[in-house]
Each structure stands twice: as C-alpha cells, then as structure tokens.
Amino acid sequence: MQRKLTAVVVLAFWLAISSLATAADPLPSWTEGRAKQSVVDFVQRVTAPGGKDFVPEPERIAVFDNDGTLWAEQPFYFQLVFALDRVKTLAAKHPEWKEKEPFKSALAGDLKGVLAGGEHGLLELVMATHAGMTTEEFEQVVKDWLVTAKHPRFNRPYTECVYQPMLELLEYLRANGFKTWIVSGGGIEFMRPWTERVYGIPPEQVVGSSIKTKFELRDGKPVLMRLPEVNFIDDKAGKPVGINQHIGRRPIAAFGNSDGDFQMLEWTTAGSGPRFGMIVHHDDAEREWAYDRKSSIGKLDRGLDEAAKRGWLVVSMKRDWKFIFPFEGN
Amino acid sequence: MQRKLTAVVVLAFWLAISSLATAADPLPSWTEGRAKQSVVDFVQRVTAPGGKDFVPEPERIAVFDNDGTLWAEQPFYFQLVFALDRVKTLAAKHPEWKEKEPFKSALAGDLKGVLAGGEHGLLELVMATHAGMTTEEFEQVVKDWLVTAKHPRFNRPYTECVYQPMLELLEYLRANGFKTWIVSGGGIEFMRPWTERVYGIPPEQVVGSSIKTKFELRDGKPVLMRLPEVNFIDDKAGKPVGINQHIGRRPIAAFGNSDGDFQMLEWTTAGSGPRFGMIVHHDDAEREWAYDRKSSIGKLDRGLDEAAKRGWLVVSMKRDWKFIFPFEGN
Numbered sequence: 001m002q003r004k005l006t007a008v009v010v011l012a013f014w015l016a017i018s019s020l021a022t023a024a025d026p027l028p029s030w031t032e033g034r035a036k037q038s039v040v041d042f043v044q045r046v047t048a049p050g051g052k053d054f055v056p057e058p059e060r061i062a063v064f065d066n067d068g069t070l071w072a073e074q075p076f077y078f079q080l081v082f083a084l085d086r087v088k089t090l091a092a093k094h095p096e097w098k099e100k101e102p103f104k105s106a107l108a109g110d111l112k113g114v115l116a117g118g119e120h121g122l123l124e125l126v127m128a129t130h131a132g133m134t135t136e137e138f139e140q141v142v143k144d145w146l147v148t149a150k151h152p153r154f155n156r157p158y159t160e161c162v163y164q165p166m167l168e169l170l171e172y173l174r175a176n177g178f179k180t181w182i183v184s185g186g187g188i189e190f191m192r193p194w195t196e197r198v199y200g201i202p203p204e205q206v207v208g209s210s211i212k213t214k215f216e217l218r219d220g221k222p223v224l225m226r227l228p229e230v231n232f233i234d235d236k237a238g239k240p241v242g243i244n245q246h247i248g249r250r251p252i253a254a255f256g257n258s259d260g261d262f263q264m265l266e267w268t269t270a271g272s273g274p275r276f277g278m279i280v281h282h283d284d285a286e287r288e289w290a291y292d293r294k295s296s297i298g299k300l301d302r303g304l305d306e307a308a309k310r311g312w313l314v315v316s317m318k319r320d321w322k323f324i325f326p327f328e329g330n
Numbered sequence: 331m332q333r334k335l336t337a338v339v340v341l342a343f344w345l346a347i348s349s350l351a352t353a354a355d356p357l358p359s360w361t362e363g364r365a366k367q368s369v370v371d372f373v374q375r376v377t378a379p380g381g382k383d384f385v386p387e388p389e390r391i392a393v394f395d396n397d398g399t400l401w402a403e404q405p406f407y408f409q410l411v412f413a414l415d416r417v418k419t420l421a422a423k424h425p426e427w428k429e430k431e432p433f434k435s436a437l438a439g440d441l442k443g444v445l446a447g448g449e450h451g452l453l454e455l456v457m458a459t460h461a462g463m464t465t466e467e468f469e470q471v472v473k474d475w476l477v478t479a480k481h482p483r484f485n486r487p488y489t490e491c492v493y494q495p496m497l498e499l500l501e502y503l504r505a506n507g508f509k510t511w512i513v514s515g516g517g518i519e520f521m522r523p524w525t526e527r528v529y530g531i532p533p534e535q536v537v538g539s540s541i542k543t544k545f546e547l548r549d550g551k552p553v554l555m556r557l558p559e560v561n562f563i564d565d566k567a568g569k570p571v572g573i574n575q576h577i578g579r580r581p582i583a584a585f586g587n588s589d590g591d592f593q594m595l596e597w598t599t600a601g602s603g604p605r606f607g608m609i610v611h612h613d614d615a616e617r618e619w620a621y622d623r624k625s626s627i628g629k630l631d632r633g634l635d636e637a638a639k640r641g642w643l644v645v646s647m648k649r650d651w652k653f654i655f656p657f658e659g660n
Contacts, residue, residue: 058532135574179534192578202388203578204509204534213574215567215593222597224574231575237545244465244543244554245561246576248522248533263545267552 026172028322029165035320038313039169042276046252047176053274057177061251063243063264064170066184066191066208068257068298069280070199071162072151074289076111077297078158079190080122082145084114086129094128103128126187127228131211134223135189142193156327159198163280164328165321166255170199173253181251183207183243185235185260189226207242209234239264257282258298265303265312277312279303284318287328356502358652359495365650368643369499372606376582377506383604387507391581393573393594394500396514396521396538398587398628399610400529401492402481404619406441407627408488409520410452412475414444416459424458433458456517457558461541464553465519472523486657489528493610494658495651496585500529503583511581513537513573515565515590519556537572539564569594582606588628595633595642607642609633614648617658 030036045053046060067073087097087106097103102121105113114121130138151161170180182191182201188208195201210231213224234242240263243251253276254261254268261279269275282298283290292300307314317324360366376385397403417427417436427433432451435443444451460468481491500510512521512531518538525531540561543554564572570593573581583606584591584598591609599605612628613620622630637644647654 058526061534188575188578196388204391204576206578210575213571215570215597222570222593222600224570240545240552240554241543245518245540246534248518248536263552267545270552 026175027165027168029168031320031322033320035313035315039172039276039278042253042274043173043176046274055252055274059249059252060173060176060178061181061247061249062173062178062253062255063181063183063207063247063251063268064166064254065256065258065261065264066182066186068282069163069255069261070166070170070182071158072288073298074291075152077186078151078161079186081149081158082142082190083125083129084109084111085145085149086141087125090129123230127211130187130190131226131228133226134218135213135226136223138189138226139193142190146194154325154327159194160327161325162198163321164323164326166280167199167326169255170201174200178253179205181205181207181243181247183234183239183254183264185209185233185238187211188234207234207246209238235260237263240267243267252276254278255280256303258300259302260298262303265310269310269312277307277310279307279312279314281314281316283316284321284324286318287324288317356505357495357498359498361650361652363650365643365645369502369606369608372583372604373503373506376604385582385603389579389582390503390506390508391511391577391579392503392508392583393511393513393537393577393581393585393598394496395586395588395591395594396512396516398612399493399585399591400496400500400512401488402618403628404621405482407516408481408491409516411479411488412472412520413455413459414439414441415475415479416471417455420459453560457541460517460520461556461558463556464548465543465556466553468519468556469523472520476524484655484657489524490657491655492528493651494653494656496610497529497656499585500531504530508583509535511535511537511573511577513564513569513584513594515539515563515568517541518564537564537576539568565590567593570597573597584608585610586633587612588630589632590628592633595640599640599642607637607640609637609642609644611644611646613646614651614654616648617654618647 027036027039045051046055048054064070067077084106087103091097091107097107102114102117102125106125146157146159149158150156151158154161173180180201182195182205184191186208188206188210191206191208192203195206196203212227212229212231214227216223216225232242239261250271251268252274254265255278256265257280265277269277282288282292291298292304357366375381375383376390378384394400397407414436417433421427421437427437432444432447432455436455444455476487476489479488480486481488484491503510510531512525512535514521516538518536518540521536521538522533525536526533542557542559542561544557546553546555562572580601581598582604584595585608586595587610595607599607612618612622621628622634
C-alpha cells in the first residue's frame with residue numbers, strides 16, 4: 001500500500017511538472033497580446049473539468065484550412081505549381097499539348113495564359129495531371145515532387161513554407177485532447193502524403209477536394225484508378241458538407257484565412273456551447289505577403305467585414321506572430 | 331531517484347498484471363479453436379515490438395462491415411424496417427401514398443410488394459424517408475426510432491441485436507492500438523447516432539452510403555439540408571473507394587459476412603505485410619439464422635468459394651461463438 005501511494009504521488013508530481021512546463025508557453029512564436037490570449041482562454045475554458053464550458057474530449061474537434069492558413073499560398077497555390085510541373089514532365093507523351101490551351105501556356109511558363117482559360121482550363125489541367133493513374137502511383141508522384149520542388153521566393157521545399165505559430169497551435173490543441181483536421185479546397189490526395197509528417201495530421205483526418213476513383217483489377221491486383229471526373233469540391237459552402245461527410249459532428253473550433261472558409265467558420269461557430277473562429281490575416285508584406293480584399297488568391301473580404309460581429313478572432317501575421325516560418329533565424 | 335525507481339517498478343508491475351489479465355482471455359465469448367487462435371495470433375504478430383510483422387500503431391486500421399457482421403440483418407435489413415416505419419409515420423402528410431407504389435405496399439406492411447419495385451422502388455422509399463430535412467433533424471428521427479422500435483424475433487431494441495463476440499473483438503483490437511472503422515452499405519447518417527455508444531466507434535470512423543447534402547441558411551441559421559439524390563453507394567467495389575476516401579490508407583484487417591464485402595477483403599488483404607481477412611458465416615439457425623449462397627439478404631457465395639485460397643478466415647457462428655447476443659443467458 002505504501003509503495004502504491006508513493007507511486008501515485010510521484011506520478012502526480014511528474015504530471016504536474018510536465019503540465020506546468022506546457023502551460024508556461026504553449027505558443028512561443030505568438031506575441032503576447034489579445035490573439036494569443038483568446039486562443040489560450042478558449043482552450044482553458046473547454047478543458048476545465050467541471051467548468052460550465054467544459055467539452056468532452058471526443059467533441060473537441062478543430063478544423064483547419066490549409067492554403068494560406070497552415071502553409072503559404074503565394075505567389076500561386078502550391079498545387080497549381082505541382083500541376084504545371086507535371087505538365088512539363090508529361091509533355092513528351094503529349095505532343096498535342098504544344099498547340100492546345102491551357103497546356104501550351106503551361107509549357108511556356110505563362111501562368112497568365114493558363115488562368116485566361118478560367119475554371120474550365122484549370123479543370124482540364126488538373127484532370128490531365130491528377131487522373132489516369134492509381135492512387136498509389138499518384139501518391140508517389142506527389143512525394144517525388146515535394147523532394148525536388150522549391151518555393152521561388154524562399155528557395156525551400158514547399159513543405160517547409162508552413163507557419164510556425166500554426167504548428168504550435170496544432171500541437172497545443174492536441175495536447176489538450178483536441179482532434180485536429182484539415183478541411184481544404186486543395187486535393188485530398190495531394191495533401192495526405194505529407195500532412196502526418198509536417199502537421200502531425202494523419203490521412204484519415206484530411207478533408208479536401210477529390211476526383212472519382214474506381215476499383216479494378218490490374219494484372220489480377222486490385223487498384224483504385226483515378227478518373228478524370230470531379231467527385232467533390234471542398235470549398236466555400238462545400239466545407240460544411242465535407243465536414244459532415246467525413247467527421248459527422250460539428251467542430252468547436254475553425255481556423256481559416258479567406259472567404260473560402262466563411263461557411264466553415266459560420267457552421268462551426270453557430271453550434272451551441274463554446275465556439276472558436278479564427279482568421280489568419282495576411283498583412284505582412286515583408287516576411288510573407290500582404291493581401292486580402294482584392295486578391296485573386298485567398299481573397300478575404302466578407303470575412304474582414306463580419307469577423308467582429310460574429311466574434312471571430314482576426315490574427316495579424318505582422319503583429320501577432322513573432323516568427324512566420326520554421327526556417328526564420330536559421 | 332529511489333522514489334522514481336519505486337514508482338517505475340510499481341507502475342510496470344501494474345501494467346504487467348493488467349496486460350496479463352487481458353491476455354488471459356480477451357475474447358471470452360469465442361470458443362477455443364482455430365478461429366479465436368487466428369485472431370489472437372494476428373494481433374500478437376503485428377504488435378510484437380521488433381518482430382518481423384510489427385505494424386506501427388497509426389497503420390493498425392481495421393474495417394468492419396455492419397449489417398450481418400456487427401449486428402443482425404434478418405429478417406430484413408434494420409434500416410429497411412426504419413424506412414417502412416417512417417412511411418407509416420409520414421403517411422398522414424402524404425395522402426397520395428395510399429395509391430402509389432412502393433408506399434402503398436409499405437403502408438399495408440406488404441414487404442414483398444415493396445421489394446417487387448426493385449432497386450428503383452427502394453430508392454424512392456429511402457429518399458422519401460431519409461431526405462427533405464436537416465442533418466440534425468434526421469439524427470433525432472433515428473434516435474427516436476431506436477428507442478421505440480423492437481426486433482420482431484428478439485423483442486429488443488435493434489441496437490441490442492449486436493454480436494457479443496464482435497464487441498469483444500472491437501475492444502480487443504483497440505486495446506492493441508488499432509483504430510476500428512465501420513465500412514457499411516448502410517446509410518452513414520443512420521449509423522452515426524448510435525455507433526459510439528454501441529460499438530465504441532465515433533462518427534468520424536463510420537463510412538457508409540450517403541445522399542447529398544446542401545449548406546443553406548434557414549431563418550439566418552446555417553443548416554445542412556438532406557437532398558433526395560444519391561451521393562455514394564458504399565457496397566461491393568464501392569467499399570475500397572469509400573475506404574480510400576475516408577481513411578486514405580489501406581487497412582490491415584477487414585471483417586465482413588457477405589459478398590458485398592468481397593472487394594473490401596480483397597483490397598485489404600492484397601497489401602504488403604501482415605493482413606487479416608475474416609468472414610462471419612451465418613450457420614446457426616437456432617440462435618440466429620442460417621443463410622449464405624441463396625439468401626437475398628447477406629448473400630455469401632463467392633466469399634465461401636474463395637476464402638481458403640485467399641487465406642481468409644471463415645468463422646462459424648455455431649461452432650466458434652459461445653454466445654451470439656449480449657442478452658443471451660439474461
């Protein structure tokens with residue numbers, strides 16, 4: 001009995017020490033101020049046993065947009081760069097692309113020309129580069145690309161162009177019993193090969209846009225073939241639909257950066273009990289980029305207008321974050 | 331230091347005791363024999379640290395069919411009973427149903443008449459009873475039904491007509507670091523309201539068939555409306571597609587009971603490394619039902635033919651299970 005008591009006391013002491021160590025500064029890359037305090041307050045409220053805002057662990061669901069919220073999205077969505085690189089790689093097998101838009105512009109590195117084709121052109125580009133192979137083949141293509149491709153401004157792999165304060169936030173939430181999810185307009189299979197390594201988010205907690213797949217036998221081996229047909233677009237009003245489809249319960253916290261995240265924030269914060277909505281505002285032209293209402297990528301207009309009224313926190317990258325990227329200061 | 335050591339020793343002792351207690355009989359409702367031994371052997375192989383078949387925890391994904399694998403499916407799929415009950419409840423608002431099939435037969439309790447309408451008739455029945463309301467309203471309808479509806483043979487709530495040996499298996503796998511998933515042809519939103527309570531499987535680990543939903547504002551409040559349009563059929567070749575969509579990695583163990591699970595078993599066991607495929611064979615007419623090759627519900631034909639060749643375990647409910655339902659012996 002004495003031994004058991006000793007064990008319990010020592011264990012309790014260890015736990016107290018380690019939780020104090022975490023509590024000391026769970027978000028070291030965030031400057032002291034209202035933004036950081038709001039995040040910490042929310043987490044403390046929903047985890048305080050017996051508190052009026054306590055939320056049981058299984059319901060601590062937090063959803064994160066990816067492009068512009070967890071990693072950068074300028075000068076172009078990284079997945080678009082991937083598609084253009086794929087066009088170049090595949091061009092030898094497609095001589096007809098030399099004369100056919102949007103491939104002609106893509107091969108010439110003329111992004112303006114690509115975008116001139118509008119949504120239809122982009123869709124054609126995606127289907128030509130993302131379909132026509134098995135899921136396992138596509139996963140390998142994405143992994144190979146990530147090893148060699150470098151961001152044009154930072155000259156680093158795209159998976160290093162992630163936001164250090166958000167990495168800390170993900171970890172902080174998980175340490176407090178949250179399940180963290182990505183809910184992105186990006187391709188679900190473009191994200192899954194690296195989200196576990198980079199964000200600690202396993203493939204089954206990634207929600208994204210997708211094309212259809214078909215089960216078939218190839219040389220007697222079962223495969224899933226990727227078809228050139230849209231299955232689901234996980235953007236804007238599609239985000240709550242994707243959340244319901246994959247998670248099946250309403251998150252209590254949502255993190256975004258553009259009007260593409262508006263409905264996800266709206267859906268999340270309309271639930272009863274404690275709710276948290278946060279928008280990352282890109283206002284740091286020096287360390288990252290400054291863009292919002294007029295941007296064609298990551299446009300944030302309605303979100304800025306309505307955040308205060310809806311009780312959503314707007315985080316200034318310039319003021320609220322000490323560091324933007326993990327490689328800063330290295 | 332002495333205290334810390336004491337703590338560690340005592341803790342290790344406790345852990346050893348509790349793991350021995352579990353190891354003593356993790357599956358008490360399974361009879362001793364090849365079936366039980368195969369399950370235990372597999373779990374021990376993939377969890378033995380340093381063993382050649384060791385599988386890291388995040389990859390320990392186990393998928394379970396629901397109808398006929400975790401709960402019964404006779405004399406009719408429980409969700410069909412739900413739909414018929416809903417028709418009766420909603421009939422007052424639909425006077426036209428009195429003259430219109432499949433509703434006319436449904437109202438007359440004539441299941442044969444309902445089934446005469448084939449797949450099209452069933453689809454009409456599902457849409458009329460599962461769509462046209464919000465996701466939250468539907469969840470409540472399912473919960474309310476489960477409280478009152480009783481299985482015609484056992485005179486118990488449908489959620490008690492679950493297989494005790496499978497409940498033990500789910501728990502045993504989770505205690506060994508597995509994530510357990512449902513992958514069912516049944517409606518995803520028909521299962522989610524009760525799978526956590528009954529199976530310990532949270533809503534985000536349920537994959538199933540679905541209709542489309544649409545985000546909209548109702549009196550300024552965001553809702554997801556259920557539309558009368560098929561989104562996804564999670565059956566046969568659809569199961570590997572659903573698994574990929576929701577889980578994003580290949581399971582290492584799959585459990586089914588009918589040819590609707592064939593491709594799920596095929597997909598799961600075709601992966602490299604240790605794999606486990608299991609088919610529950612309904613061969614106990616006394617305690618449950620006996621049906622396989624000729625059954626219109628839960629037909630098992632090809633699975634029986636190919637199980638041995640493919641290395642899948644066929645479990646005999648009659649011989650391998652001491653108890654079928656949790657209420658037996660009560």
